[in-house]
Amino acid sequence: MIASYNELILLSIFVFILGAVCSASRRNLIMILVGVEIMLNASGIALIAGSLRWGILDGQVFVIFIMALAAAEVSVGLALIIYSHKRTGSVNSDDYSRLRG
Amino acid sequence: MISLRIIFYVLSVVILTATAMAITRKNLVHAVLYLIQSFFATAILFYLLGAPLLAALEVIIYAGAIMVLFLFIIMTLIAGETQAGHGRRQWIFPGILGVVSILAAFFLIFEAPGTQTMVAPAMVRPLVFGEYIFSKYWLPVEIVSLLLFVALAGALYLGRYKSGGQVETEVEQ
Structure with missing residues (x-):
């Protein structure tokens, strides 16, 4: 026996909320993206735990899709960060308060 | 089978500690390195939960590709810059909301029926997994x-x- 199902789900919830707190409280755009990555990873833990509990493979399949989604999201997000850094010279989200910079 | 439980608890502590360290670092390079450590521990947890292919993909894609991309961006954009100090004040409201969410989830999970079931170890071979993906x-x-x-x-x-x-x-x- 590895663990009970609620311990696995609690681990996933803890990691998810750590990511949410990170992306809500940091002012740096890169750290906001890091928080989103942490949240996607936590959802992967929950999906694999459910897949192991019920003995069906669909949860693990969706983790693969989440990984592809995270790769696409982070590439476009980092390209946007580079673009706005070149436009405004900052990666701080408080500096993007003007519409026509 | 008590050893698997011990491995699970150790991995949980490593994941939570590394993630908590990652989200509180002021230096972005340190944050990303702590996060790589957290993803390695998550990969071992995936292997423990019976997904060896996903454990390998976690190391290759998350810890290998995505985090190295973050490191590239940090080093090209803001290497050497001192980050603007984030005061403790901006952690207050997200922290309160996070603690409230964790408490709600805690009570909800331990009240809900059927969550006490123990999970038995199982393993899916990558061949079976790949055939399942590409057929369904x-x-x-x-x-x-x-x-x-x-x-x-x-x-x-x-x-x-x-x-x-x-x-x-x-x-x-």
Whole structure:
């Protein structure tokens, strides 16, 4: 026996909320993206735990899709960060308060 | 089978500690390195939960590709810059909301029926897993490959747009 199902789900919830707190409280755009990555990873833990509990493979399949989604999201997000850094010279989200910079 | 439980608890402590350290670091490089450590521990947890292919993909994609991309961006954009200090005040409200969410989830999970069941160890071979994906989920796989292509085109476009955009603003001024 590895663990009970609620311990696995609690681990996933803890990691998810750590990511949410990170992306809500940091002012740096890169750290906001890091928080989103942490949240996607936590959802992967929950999906694999459910897949192991019920003995069906669909949860693990969706983790693969989440990984592809995270790769696409982070590439476009980092390209946007580079673009706005070149436009405004900052990666701080408080500096993007003007519409026509 | 008590040893698997011990491994699970050790991995949980490592994951939570590394993630908590990652989200509180002021130095972005340190944050990303702690996060790589957290992803390695998550990969071992995936292996423990019976997904060896996903454990390998976690190391290759998350810890290998995505985090190295973050490191590249940090080192090209803001290496050497001192980050603006984030005061403790901005942690207050997200922290309160996070603690309230954790408490709600805690009570909800321990009240809900059927969550006390123990999970037995099992393992799916990568061959079986791959055959399952490409027989039942072939259409989502194609859609995801299209999504990756669109993300590639979007990243290329955003990277190219800079010179054109700057010329445009110069003309307007």
